[in-house]
Amino acid sequence: MIVIDQVEYEVDYRFARQRIRLRYSPDMKEIFIVEADGTLAPIRLLNKTENALIKREKVRLCKGDE
Incomplete structure (x- = not known):
């Protein structure tokens, strides 16, 4: 995630x-990341509702975390 003008x-x-x-x-309606080869990768507004529904793998920070 990046933040531009809040x-x-x-x-x-x-x-x-x-x-x-x-x-x-x-x-500011179209924003792109300029990749190393010069191609443009579009970015979009963060949709917190959509992001909250995505299943992700649990990450264990150390052996003792359960």
């Missing part, structure tokens, strides 16, 4: 923990 957008997980470069229209 608006949350979701990005693909492959961009996690990376510095990214953005390209956007003046009205």
Whole structure:
């Protein structure tokens, strides 16, 4: 997730923990991540309701967590 002017957008997980470069229209209706090869990957507004319904694997931080 990234935040631009207090608006949350979701990005693909492959961009996690990376510095990214953005390209956007003046009205901010279209925002893209500029990938290393120059292609543009679109981003979209964060939909918290939709995100809450996605099943994810549980991540164990250490052996003792149950």
